[in-house]
Amino acid sequence: MKLKPTFSYSLNSRILAGCIVSARIEPTATKETLIAVSASNKVIIQGVESSLHISDRVRCLSLLPLEDNRDAIVVGTDSHLIVYDAHDNITLFQREVPDGVNCIAIGSLAKFGTLILCGGNCAIWGFNRSGDDVFWTVTGDLVTALALGDIDGDEENELIVGSQDYEIRLFKGDLMREEIIEIDVVISLCHIRDSLYAYALGNGSVGVYDNTTRLWRTKSKVNIASIMVFPTSDYLACVWAAGKIDIRRIASGEDVMKEQLNGELSGAILSKSSIERSHELTIVYNDGKVRGMEMEQPEDDQLDPALLLREFGQKKHNLLVELNNFEQEERVGIEEASEYRIPANTQVKTMLHVNIPERRIELEILADQKVPIRGIVILAEGIFDGESFVQLQDSNIESYDSMIIPIYPVKDMHIEMHVHSILGYPQSDMVNLVLSRHRLPRFSRFALISSSDDVPYPESKVELKDVEIRPSLLADWIQGQIIVTNSEQLSLPIELLDFQFKFVRCQPCDKAYLILHIESGKLTIFCDELEATSSIIQSIALFFSWDKLSSHAVFPKEFDRINKIISDMDHMYEVRDRLGTDISEKHSLLKEMILRAEDSIAIDEMILGRKYYSRLRNVERAVRQDYLIGANNHETLVTSLRALHKMIEIASKLRVGLPSQAVVSACRDAIANENLILIPTIIEFGAM
């Protein structure tokens, strides 16, 4: 496979990363037109002299297909969504999205029909063709990527949402179905076909998921600019910001082609330079250069024969080396070997356990036969900075055949750890390595303590309704979700009805308790951490396949916070509206002042001119002041909105199924009707 350049031109302007689309502007057009956003915040249309000015900062760009075979330009800004028809030169509609539009996905979603979905701050807004606000739901954090695709094969699209809290969520309508925890900000999503979709992270990872199973991932030290399906449906083209392009097989991630371009890229899209032709890969450089490329032999799946030969030759060589090693090792005499070789039957035990007095998780490594452990290398995503942890044994310590590594998880997620223990005598430079794999359960942060321990109950709690559960059954769930050192604690008689599972929170978090309190089948979760509580509920519900669950939540501190936010929010809206009119008023005053001042000078009235100029200075200062207040106000407003959305999201996750969905729609109605005061009650009691 080889990329062949097809066309090249320049937009003569620096281009904003990611804000590039290829559209059919005219109904009769025979080719697609490139539309991009310049660094100076203008929407540039290829081949059109004048550009579209947008007062707000543009964050993203998309296309809405219109009826007569052409596209309208959809622009997402800091506070608005604008749909513009370039052919007729009219704005079709403009809607306010106060938390900003970070990304846009357009397509049909369940019963809503074609939607323009906007990723905001902890919320997703959906508008239909005529601009009606018909869809709204909440999610965990700032939405950084959106994609639509039929993941579960029911011929209705699901929404794939990537967010800043390292998660990929799958939504069916406005209800979250699945949650996948990744290890960095999701910066790009791309639906491939059926249940397959690709993702890219802020740390340079790219991979493909099949529903919730990851097929493969690869990492580079640079960030991805765009991912897309190209040149055929079996391949994924990854375009990196540093100018690298590689094409990978979707099924295996194996790369079939690599190419390095010179220069930083803003992004890449697929476009058609003529309607009859197939898609071309269009690369846009930071400085506005545009290059088109197509695949030379897209049909020929055959690798370059020379490469293939080399690959096999290398494989053969590596295998020969290994065989040779075995042969050589057999010849080594016992005398020679005993100097620095460890006994062949050396066993290395690695285990995870919880040190309750110290409140921390420890990984213990033990080697038998007094074989020294020289050190340890742990490779794991999402727990250490930089995905690796290395510790060498201090040579002064006596207990040379064991090591204890404290582990501090900060997020509630499963973590796969690859533990390489280094074995060998200190006088030797050659060492044996033993690899063991460990899975850190999702709620490892909580360590089980005896139910007879007298610990204070946290003041916050959630009572689960509609379901009944026995302690012995809940023990099964606990078994898989935390590190259990003493499993006797969990073997409970089946007829037991009342029980309290008590947990202490491990370092690095502050000391606190989690109590799962069961009284005649009613489960109440006592925990001060709202988010952790919601994750626990979701996990339990999944484990027992509950499809419906409502609850009563009491979180005094959180409720105080949300009440304060709600009461402040009214004021913020008020300030914003007032400032808006103020500023425009002062703007016209400014213009007037300039005219008068210049007029005075023209008629030699210097004193008057001076007066106008000093007044101009004062007004200008006032405008600036107002602007500053406005900007600060907007920032606080966005933060408050975010907190509110986040709270609604968690509240919905304290329930399962319909009750969960009802919380979101009730909150949405409350917001739409400007009746925010209802929200705390909805959060507490649900909306049934």
Add this chain to the structure above:
Amino acid sequence: MSEIALTRVDLAQVGQTKRNCLKVIPVERDKTNGNPKSLERVVVGSVNGSVVCLFRKKNETQVAYKTPPGKPVEVVFLGGAVGSICDKVFIASDNVVRGVSKKGKHFFAFETNMAEPIRRMFISGVEMVTCGKRTYTHYHDCVQANHVVCPEDILDVVCLPFQSAWGDRAFTAVLACNDNIIRVIEASTVTHEIKLTDTPVTLQLFLGDGGHNKMHVIYGTKTGRLGLVDLPQKDPRIVWEMNTSSASAITAMTCYALTGNEGRKDVILGKDDGRIEIYVVESDDTHSDDIVVCTYTGWVFALTRIAEGSVSNIGPPVHAVNAKVQQLKNEVTELEQKVLEERNRYTEMISKEQDGSVHSYLPTFHIHESFELNKVTGYYILSISLVLPIEFIVVMSQVDIKLVDVERNNAVVGYTKPKENEEFRAIVTYRCQSSQTRVEMHMRVDEGEAGSIMVLIVPDLKPECGQFRRYDLKHLSLHVRTHSFDASRPLNTMQITGQFSLGEVHAWLVGCLDGIPARVPNTQSVVYTFQCLVDGGSQLEATAAKGSLTFRSDSVTTICTLRDIMNKETTRRNMRVSINCSVEERSVEHSLRLMHPKMSRLHDIHTKCKLAQALKELEANDAELSFLSEEYRQILNDYERLMRESENDPIEDTPLLIVYQRLFVSKWKLDGSNVTQYVPQLRELLTTNYDIDVLLSFFKAPHSFKMKQEQD
């Protein structure tokens, strides 16, 4: 630089090889039409001791012969009667030189009287030269004629061509030595020493025969410089020296008329980082011969120059390739099966084994490594290559190091935050992508502290194993050996006298400076000179003799550091010595002025960067920029370059700051006072409003300087 399109054609995979183990056997050409009478053959010797001779027929590699394995092949050289074509293959392995016939049979074996393996060899007619680590021996018709023991390691050898160079001159050989010297040996005496600024690694007769007077030799150095020396009987000289495209060691060199016509040969270089460079004297496209390359991992391939469009012709026909691929596939499957069996057998052995008498297998793998200071950037470059794919590498350093991003490096880098009070201050993991066999890392080091860097290398191999490697950083790690010393600079001196031998002094020097021979010289006293890479080029001269050691340097920092080391060293050994320091006041100003150009350049870039950012914004908002002055337009054009430069060496984090800081502290330390409380003020002076005069007055009196500021 002109572009020559070269296409890679793999010839064979022969296993790990050493340097100088590949030769192309020239063929006799028909006198009438110049066409070769037979096919050219490639001969290559590998570490497993086997010598393979290959030729290409119908675009497929054919093996002419393959000798049975044995001791590693150290050198492959071609010889032949003087005046005829050199097509006899000579192989050196261990201390034996063998001749291999066209059929692959030994027709000649000569056991030298060397006590170590032959490392380098040169053959010309009946003259044969072999070199060990430090010995040089010349045999005339297999009878020892000359023998020299060199004071430093010999890295390469060539002999000047016989007939034309001699006259009344004895047999002349040229040695590249580890102490940055090219030594000329006539008969059994070293007649000339040509001092270079860098370590020569490879030597080659210029244009293959020594140039017009047959006495020119080209050399390639450890940091990628290429030079030419002229070596007549009197007054040898360096003709030229130049940088090549990267600062990696030149490991192979040959002269061949690749692009030009005969007599105007090009210089082709192979480098440690895998680059192949061709330096052309004249360019006109007539020939189309191939360059044959052998890599450390054992790939032998040809780079062939073929007009665009005929690429498909160089490989064998498609069906042949498919057959070949199939054959290889089968072989690989078979091998995989075998390996699997062995693995199972091993696991079984481990599990059955009870009494502990059997030991685990610990596969050995060879590591090709280098840890060198790059004189241009001032970074240490650690490069590691294996014959196997690398799984991961862990670097642990006792001293603070900063890793600089290398473009060609695609390993995933992970940092581990070291715990407090831990031995290591920086721990970095490099996880390699599939089938990567080489990793190169650039490290920024500050002078003053000694310590080692431990590296654990883990290859992709079963049973899993690894090797630790250790590299030492000395106290004055950024000083490099030079051959000259400017005594006219203001110099600070430190003298140590006492009851100690030259051997002890020598050991101290080896402990804190790089580039000093490990052996104690045989003389009464010895002088070494050095230059520092980071502070604008301060010098150091060390004179050692029995009972006395004198350092002279224009940098107070260096003297102060050395004083501390020597104090520690002598106290540790309970030695009674007297240490005398004399500080030359003017040297501080001199040091500051030495650094001034670098510092002002940094500030210049920094200011321009700020301007460029502002200008860029202007450009973004208004396309019409004709009103800008020439200077500003230039800055705008250089935007990318400026940003890159400032990012590579940001003013807040430049190594220069440390240099200033150390100079400041050292100066006052030698005066007996502690000025660490003024260091933040110094930093501010340097990073915000750099002015050399203000700085000078600050260095003279930081206490009163503060007063002045307050008065303002």
